[in-house]
Amino acid sequence: MLEHTSVFLLMAKDILEISFLSIICYHFLYWVKQDNKRPLLNFCYLYALIFIVSFLLQLTSLLALLGMALPFFLTTISLMRARMAEKQLASFNQNHIDNNLIEVLVRFCLTAEQNLQFIIEQHVNVQEMLTISLPLQTACTKTILRYLIDCNRFNPEQYILLASNGKLLAINAIWQESTTQAMPEQQLKEACYYLQGTDAIAIYFNHEQRTFTLILNQKIYRSLTSTQLLQSIDWYRKTDHQTEGFGHGQKIKKDHQEQSLS
Numbered sequence: 001m002l003e004h005t006s007v008f009l010l011m012a013k014d015i016l017e018i019s020f021l022s023i024i025c026y027h028f029l030y031w032v033k034q035d036n037k038r039p040l041l042n043f044c045y046l047y048a049l050i051f052i053v054s055f056l057l058q059l060t061s062l063l064a065l066l067g068m069a070l071p072f073f074l075t076t077i078s079l080m081r082a083r084m085a086e087k088q089l090a091s092f093n094q095n096h097i098d099n100n101l102i103e104v105l106v107r108f109c110l111t112a113e114q115n116l117q118f119i120i121e122q123h124v125n126v127q128e129m130l131t132i133s134l135p136l137q138t139a140c141t142k143t144i145l146r147y148l149i150d151c152n153r154f155n156p157e158q159y160i161l162l163a164s165n166g167k168l169l170a171i172n173a174i175w176q177e178s179t180t181q182a183m184p185e186q187q188l189k190e191a192c193y194y195l196q197g198t199d200a201i202a203i204y205f206n207h208e209q210r211t212f213t214l215i216l217n218q219k220i221y222r223s224l225t226s227t228q229l230l231q232s233i234d235w236y237r238k239t240d241h242q243t244e245g246f247g248h249g250q251k252i253k254k255d256h257q258e259q260s261l262s
Helices: 002-033 040-056 060-093 099-111 142-150 184-195 226-237 246-261
Strands: 116-121 130-139 159-163 167-175 201-206 211-216 219-224
Touching (some): 002 040, 002 060, 040 060, 099 116, 099 142, 099 226, 116 184, 130 159, 142 167, 184 201, 184 211, 219 226
Antiparallel strands (some): 116 201, 130 167, 201 211, 211 219
């Protein structure tokens, strides 16, 4: 009886230790995996593979070396990952638009056969000022965009809403007091009004002229080529104008809330 109890306690102890170590390893590897700039996770897999092969082949010298190097290896990986996390946080605080997102939109528009219009929000939430019929939460890729605009529910006279980090937030979005029958010039002025005081931008693509219209910093830039559009947004990212007039954006939201209650 005592022997069975001892065996059970040893097994429970082993299970507890293995579970605890497995959870730590999983969360550490998941944290390392978030670094998309460096293949840190591949280095971890390579280290583990060398360790397993050395153990199976009974390479005692190499096993001893790997064991001594393990603290240094983990410290190096952790420092590299922490440094990248600091850079990501700093870039987030700078409130910039991902270049990859703009490039995806430009390339997609140049292959599209219809007019398209986008709103890209950053720190200030503009969804409160929009009526959204089809909310989404997915990465913005050319394949996803092609699928969405080809579906029957897509309305090219309404906005595609995106986040600056590359997330596709919604399609068929309109301003709360707007109509889909608004003339193009009226739409531009309307968007310019709503977006002032926010850090969001609007992009309109004219498929007949193959040109873009850009709204940012309460200004409308018309008939831009793809190169000019990219250069304008790149300039915008490098300035501190994104958060100017934030109070006015909050006032617009408050006005909408008051009107909805009245």
